[in-house]
Structures are given as C-alpha cells and as structure tokens.
Amino acid sequence: MPDTLLAIPADLRRDLTIETIRATIVDVPTVRKHKLSSTSVTAQNYVIVQIRLTSGIEGIGEAATLGGPRWSEESVESIKATIDTYLAPALIGVSADRLGSARLRMDAAAKRNNAAKGAIESALFDAVGKTLNLPAAALLGGAVRDAIPVLWTLASGDPAQEIEEAERKLEARLHNTFKVKIGALSPAEDMVRMTKLARALEGRATLIVDANQAWDETIALRCVRVLADLGVTLIEQPLPAWNNAGMARLSARSTVPLMADESVFTTHDMLDVARQAAAEVVSLKIVKHGGLIATKSVAAVADAAGIGLYGGCLLESSVGASAHLQVFATLSDLPWGCEHFGPQILTEDLVAEPLRFADFQIHLPTGPGLGVELDPAKLRRFARN
Numbered sequence: 001m002p003d004t005l006l007a008i009p010a011d012l013r014r015d016l017t018i019e020t021i022r023a024t025i026v027d028v029p030t031v032r033k034h035k036l037s038s039t040s041v042t043a044q045n046y047v048i049v050q051i052r053l054t055s056g057i058e059g060i061g062e063a064a065t066l067g068g069p070r071w072s073e074e075s076v077e078s079i080k081a082t083i084d085t086y087l088a089p090a091l092i093g094v095s096a097d098r099l100g101s102a103r104l105r106m107d108a109a110a111k112r113n114n115a116a117k118g119a120i121e122s123a124l125f126d127a128v129g130k131t132l133n134l135p136a137a138a139l140l141g142g143a144v145r146d147a148i149p150v151l152w153t154l155a156s157g158d159p160a161q162e163i164e165e166a167e168r169k170l171e172a173r174l175h176n177t178f179k180v181k182i183g184a185l186s187p188a189e190d191m192v193r194m195t196k197l198a199r200a201l202e203g204r205a206t207l208i209v210d211a212n213q214a215w216d217e218t219i220a221l222r223c224v225r226v227l228a229d230l231g232v233t234l235i236e237q238p239l240p241a242w243n244n245a246g247m248a249r250l251s252a253r254s255t256v257p258l259m260a261d262e263s264v265f266t267t268h269d270m271l272d273v274a275r276q277a278a279a280e281v282v283s284l285k286i287v288k289h290g291g292l293i294a295t296k297s298v299a300a301v302a303d304a305a306g307i308g309l310y311g312g313c314l315l316e317s318s319v320g321a322s323a324h325l326q327v328f329a330t331l332s333d334l335p336w337g338c339e340h341f342g343p344q345i346l347t348e349d350l351v352a353e354p355l356r357f358a359d360f361q362i363h364l365p366t367g368p369g370l371g372v373e374l375d376p377a378k379l380r381r382f383a384r385n
C-alpha cells in the first residue's frame, strides 16, 4: 500500500514531521448511569492524543473505553502508558503523511492495543488534513454522504425511565431508533422490560438490542423468538465473542438478523465471521480495528461477504465521533446507520463546537482534518489529577 494517497507539495512535506505526541486521560461525567451486561458507568474515560508537527499544526484523536478494561482489554491507564512508552517514541521524527508507515511502526512497537493506535492514527489524519486543508474523509477516498441516521441507546435498566427518555428524543426529532442494552438483568426480566418498551413505542420507533455477550446458546434461542415477536430488528452480540459457531447456529434459526461486535476486531476476525455465516451485520469501531484505515479494511471484507455495515461507538465525545464519521462517510453503503450519540450523553463535550444532531441524523463536520477543535479549558478541567 502506498504511504500517501495524495501528492503533497515539497514545501509542505518539510513541515509534516511529528515533533511531540501527548496523551491526556480525561473523565467526563455522563447525564445518567449507562448500564451494560459487564459494567455500568457514570463518567466516560478517554485518552485525548495531541500530535504536534514541526509546522506548529496540531492534530487530535481520542481513545474511548467503557468502565476500565471490561469491554475490551484496554483501559485509559494502559492506553496512556502504551502511547507514552512505546508508540510515541516509534513515531517522533516520522512524517505524519506516511500513515501506512506509521501503522507498521506502531505494530512493530506493540501488539494489538488497537484503541491506543486508533487514537494516534486519528490525530495523524487530523494533522495531515489540517495541513492540506482537507477533511480526513477526502484522504480516505472521499465522502459519499454528509449525514448519517443515528440511534440512541437506552441503558438505565428501568423501563419507565427508558420510555420517558425515548419520548423526549422522539419529540426533539433527535432519534427514532433505540438500542436497548440487555444482559445485566436476568433474561426473563429483560424480556418483560423489552415488552414494555415495544408496546409503549410501537409504530413510532425502531428497537434493536445489544446483549454484550451475556447469553449462552439455549437462552439466546429462547430470547430471539420473543424479540422477533416484539418486532426488534437487530440483535447484537448475544453470545460470547469466541462462539462464532454458536452465532451461526443461532442465526440460522433466527428471523431477526444478528450483529457481530466484540467478535470482530481484525480483518481476520471479519473473514472468520463471514466464512461461518455467524452474523448478518457488523459493528465498526476504530477502538477495535486500530484506526481509520483498518476500519475501512474490515468494512471491505464485510462488504465482499454481503454483511451489512453499522457504525458502532464506545460513547466517544465529538473528537472520537468525528473520526468515525470521517470513515463512515466514505463507505459506499451504510444500511444500518450509526450510533454516535456519545457527545449527547456527556454533561459537557470536549470540543469548541459540538457535532450537529438534527432530523434523526448526525451531520459530518465540514472543517479540515476531523473537523472539530478541542476546547483547551474543558480539556484542563476534565483532565485526571
């Protein structure tokens, strides 16, 4: 693969040298408790990466986690340590436009650690885009859409509160698809909860569910039948990430499509899901795939296998959400929309001008790079210590 997708004038190339890489842990409170099968959070933890080039231009990126190393093996503490100790030293002095080379250097310096690498690559795209006055999407092949349907996640576990929350989102024309986090309660309690939600929102909203690997095959088979009767349109990662064979058997017996999330980090994982027919849809996330380019690669494997694409999130702020939107905007088909509601679940965003949500869509920012600017006062305020 060539290092650059665009020819860069020689006078600009001089200025693209990576001078410093700074990683800052921030903790931003959420507007309500967010409960999933493995954990529950009342503050979102991010690592904000700032990469300064010799030209003085700064690129920003973000790695999100969910309640420490519980959703995946990375935590903000491990991400910062990996960046400071291994990834940053491998990149200082390298030209920021050599994105492919940066990826190889990071892979040589550290195995996996995909969230850390994704945050750095996001910041490189931001810095190069700002240098060239082009959005990152242009460096990824060019946007084919300017807005993406965006869902909202219901995850308090209290159906009365969840119905009220959904009503407010519908009324404000912000979201009309809702993903319900299940698996923290017993399957029976979750099915009662889902029945209440489906009845209250019938005909006005679409419901999908995410079990975050909580069930075994027998429980899942029982639940998918109930969920199908309730009109649920998508079931995300009902079985453990390792159980693609179980997902394939479940998928064959389910009228509702299954979505792979925790089971697909790499292109090899994606190929295995496709070969086993273990899911009809895949959730794409920079923290899993390790960067914007790798996210496009996973999407290409899925696309070739006829597996539908869904724009996943880990409750990123507008910084991380923008990086995802830059990739999602370039995918030729994104039939399941995206879930980048993260900026709205924070009490305050980290950027000067937050992303725009309107008419059930999230809108691609128009500026160069990722298209958003960090608010330095907020970064200082939410920085840990």
Ligand SMILES: [Mg+2]
Residues within 6 Å of the ligand: 210, 212, 236, 237, 261, 262, 283
């Ligand atoms: Mg998920």
